[in-house]
Amino acid sequence: MQTERMPLEAPKQATQPGTATDSGKDSDFSILDSPRPEAASALFGLSFERLSVVCAKIETQPYRAKQLAEALYRGWIGDLGELTTWPKALRERLASDGYRVGLPEIVQTFRSADGTERYLIAGDDEKTVETVWMPEGDDGESGDGSEAGESPAVGAEESAAGPAPHRRATICVSSQIGCAVNCQFCLTAKLGIQRNLSAGEIAGQVVAVLKRQGAKIGRDRINLVFMGMGEPFLNYDEFMAAARLLVAEVGVAESRMTVSTSGIVPGILRFAAEKVRPKLAISLNASNDEVRERIMPVTRKWDIGDVLDAVRQVPLRPKERVTFEYVLLGGVNDRLEHADEVAALLRRANLPSKVNLIVWNPGPGIEFRKPEAGDAAAFQRRLIERGIPAFVRKPRGLDIFAACGQLKRTVS
Numbered sequence: 001m002q003t004e005r006m007p008l009e010a011p012k013q014a015t016q017p018g019t020a021t022d023s024g025k026d027s028d029f030s031i032l033d034s035p036r037p038e039a040a041s042a043l044f045g046l047s048f049e050r051l052s053v054v055c056a057k058i059e060t061q062p063y064r065a066k067q068l069a070e071a072l073y074r075g076w077i078g079d080l081g082e083l084t085t086w087p088k089a090l091r092e093r094l095a096s097d098g099y100r101v102g103l104p105e106i107v108q109t110f111r112s113a114d115g116t117e118r119y120l121i122a123g124d125d126e127k128t129v130e131t132v133w134m135p136e137g138d139d140g141e142s143g144d145g146s147e148a149g150e151s152p153a154v155g156a157e158e159s160a161a162g163p164a165p166h167r168r169a170t171i172c173v174s175s176q177i178g179c180a181v182n183c184q185f186c187l188t189a190k191l192g193i194q195r196n197l198s199a200g201e202i203a204g205q206v207v208a209v210l211k212r213q214g215a216k217i218g219r220d221r222i223n224l225v226f227m228g229m230g231e232p233f234l235n236y237d238e239f240m241a242a243a244r245l246l247v248a249e250v251g252v253a254e255s256r257m258t259v260s261t262s263g264i265v266p267g268i269l270r271f272a273a274e275k276v277r278p279k280l281a282i283s284l285n286a287s288n289d290e291v292r293e294r295i296m297p298v299t300r301k302w303d304i305g306d307v308l309d310a311v312r313q314v315p316l317r318p319k320e321r322v323t324f325e326y327v328l329l330g331g332v333n334d335r336l337e338h339a340d341e342v343a344a345l346l347r348r349a350n351l352p353s354k355v356n357l358i359v360w361n362p363g364p365g366i367e368f369r370k371p372e373a374g375d376a377a378a379f380q381r382r383l384i385e386r387g388i389p390a391f392v393r394k395p396r397g398l399d400i401f402a403a404c405g406q407l408k409r410t411v412s
């Protein structure tokens with residue numbers, strides 16, 4: 001295979017304390033770490049059943065749980081004082097029992113010339129996570145067989161008469177602080193894994209951003225992609241709890257959510273058995289195991305064949321396609337013979353699929369290069385000629401380091 005400049009180890013100068021080394025073989029990619037225990041007093045993030053338990057504890061009627069859920073997940077209250085459907089005495093009882101709303105807060109905003117906004121959102125400790133709002137999305141959902149991939153409806157644009165009746169946007173959500181997977185082209189990998197986010201911290205990013213944007217579920221076409229910092233399937237329980245909460249309480253349709261994984265097979269197999277689940281995207285990024293192993297050491301644990309076998313277990317909805325993401329790295333995986341290999345691989349896999357090509361976004365200390373002008377389009381054409389639907393993701397918010405793989409720029 002034609003390869004050029006494929007570092008086997010993260011460049012030394014960019015390695016920070018706590019950063020994972022190239023250890024795909026030895027790493028324990030365990031799914032079940034829990035978030036920090038102090039998050040327990042936050043109400044935001046609790047399922048309706050757990051809110052009912054809280055209500056029972058403070059000896060109030062079961063209907064109060066419904067009001068509480070409504071205020072947290074539809075009313076987006078910031079503190080208990082705003083829980084106006086409850087009498088003051090009852091709110092005080094809740095507070096004196098150690099509960100607070102605990103909706104994550106946006107502490108810093110970076111705005112791009114293209115309208116994209118990147119936020120630092122504070123959870124329960126001093127650490128922040130990154131979340132991105134992309135007006136009009138980045139075409140990532142195109143052609144995946146769901147309503148999220150449709151073009152905006154007529155009238156969705158802003159006109160001189162005033163704001164649009166509804167808007168279309170994609171929110172890119174983080175699932176961990178840092179990441180243990182150590183993909184060689186990704187900036188988040190440089191952080192190593194710092195901690196898992198709780199369900200409340202994951203779903204809370206969505207609500208904090210919707211609140212800031214004045215967006216409304218139902219009226220606006222909001223898509224969610226779990227493609228920010230971290231590997232969602234290495235924080236499986238909290239990630240899925242957040243997804244369930246977003247569907248059941250916040251009201252986001254599951255067909256408007258996509259989770260991306262680097263190919264954590266036990267996570268994909270659990271996902272296959274979920275009743276409610278987002279759409280699935282797999283970060284393929286290479287056309288064979290040899291190249292993939294070098295850029296994604298996790299391939300040594302689960303190779304492409306293992307990942308595809310697991311994906312085949314996921315019962316797809318009518319018209320649904322699995323998205324395969326493919327970051328184009330100049331001279332490494334972006335030649336037409338790689339496109340042929342990807343097409344052959346996906347045809348053999350016999351899965352309804354589509355490919356999202358992503359032009360690699362550079363980051364400090366990462367020694368790859370972008371594909372040459374025209375190479376992404378040529379790669380896309382080749383895949384389409386070979387019968388594989390392919391799209392090139394629009395880079396969003398490059399000037400504020402909000403694009404794929406650029407999250408946690410602020411750390412350096």
Ligand code: SAH
Pocket residue numbers: 179185186187226227228229230231232260261262282283285325326327358359360361362363404405406
């Ligand atoms: N950890 C998950 C989800 C977050 S990464 C995963 O890897 O799938 C989201 C996407 O960004 C992945 O497809 C990844 O391959 C891509 N990505 C990472 N670093 C990138 C970079 N520097 N430029 C472009 N895409 C990148």
Ligand code: SF4
Pocket residue numbers: 179180181182183186187188189228229230231262283
């Ligand atoms: Fe982690 Fe995804 Fe980055 Fe790989 S690409 S290091 S899995 S965030």
